[in-house]
Amino acid sequence: MMREAILRIYVAVIAILMVLPVAVVLATSLTPEAFLQFPPDGFSLRWYQAVAADDEWGAALLTSLQVGALVTSFSLVIGVPAALGLHASGGARVAALQVLLLSPLMIPSLVVGLALLRLYASYGLPASLVSVALGQTVIATPYVVRFVLASLVGVDPSLERAARILGGGRIRTFRKITLPLIRHGIIAGAIFSFIVSLDDVNIALFLSDIHVTPLSVQLLNYVQQSADPLGAAVASLLVIIAFILIVVCDRIVGIDWLFGIRKAN
């Protein structure tokens, strides 16, 4: 019983510590003071007003949302067929391709950023929404592949064959059979791609310039130079956007499913 109590308290402490930094950022963004202080004295939205009043932050937020939408569509276009192909074929080739698709998790994304910067520069490509998005697609696609593959686990392959035999065309079979089956994987993959893009600094840092700066990069630059609650307000915006997406994802697919922790039964 003693051990049980200790375990519970320990897990509670760790859970609180995990959430603490995020909570601190949210709380600090509401301070009326001009310096970083926790716990804050008082309550005010002045730092959010300061962010809203500044065109640069607005532009950065817009850039982030646009790049995020591009990354989501690119990684779905590449990732969904890749996952379906991997699932359909078997053997050693699949293993090799799987390593390739999961390799961005092992290759430091900073290195990917540097590599793409050199590549773009050698062709004289300027920074643009598309060039940043292509870079982030490299790290976002593996999530789409993984989630779509996970949604295919346990699916009877004879379903598709049956549909074809019953006269369903290629497109009809895909739309009526395959798509509903992998719906969860696609939704989760899409949401994750967007979050990856929103949070990414390592790649965007290299590929962005003063005209194309996503919110996270702008925030990093700001935080390195000035320590006032304005940074906390922007960071809170990032937290809030991510939180909304996580809740949406949890409602539709369930956060347990995403991370392979089985639901209590």
Add this chain to the structure above:
Amino acid sequence: MAAYAVLLLWPLIGVVRASVQSGGQPLFTEYARFFSSPLFRAVLWRTMSLSLLATAVTVVLSFPVAVYLAQPGRRGRTIVTFAIIAPMLVSAVARSYGWIIILGPEGLVSRIGVFLGLGDSSGHLLYTELGVIIALVHLQLPLMVLPIAGSLQQIDPALDRAASILGAGWLRIFLKVTLPLAAPGMTAGAVIVFCMSASSFVTPALIGGPTIPMMSFVIYQQAVQLIDWPFASAASVILLLATASVTLAYLFWAGRGARRRTRRTA
């Protein structure tokens, strides 16, 4: 698929080529420059040792949480899962910023220190190696909890009961049954956490600052601030080799383990 390979591999090959030779210099000039400088050797050493320490701390801290999550039917399991996973999806800049506020001169840690009489308000953990480790552990903890919990869930609960009936105490059960069976998840988690720590940029840059640079900071500095691409490329390849060798060693080890298990059951 091919498009993806091109998008990923082609630029990387360019980096390797540039790092080996550029501007008519002899081969491997940039690598010689890196390793002949005590400063850069120290950066590499710091990156490896801090990542290793962060990984060790993460394993120890994660294990009980994974045990908790792996047991079905626990009250509050959903909340704990959420608390562990949700921060993973929050921008690293935002999370590091939280740690800046907590660890900084006006922050919680410093105030508690003053309150306990451990030091004056000038004492804080910002720009220290300890601060970087704390922030890294926080960043990577979910990546360790999930694979360990995955391993633990596959353990047949009858094993525990059998060991207990045969007279083993909980410590003995833990050491002889739970730990060996959780090892695959633990090593997988450790490899991921080590690689992610060694290559993380935002957290060391914000918490450690320029005073205790890590490899990622050097790569960024050389590429963006000093525009020395050959040197930045060489530093990238060194970091890449370091993380890739750990991963490959793991894959080799895991593959051998799997073959051994199939032989045993055959």
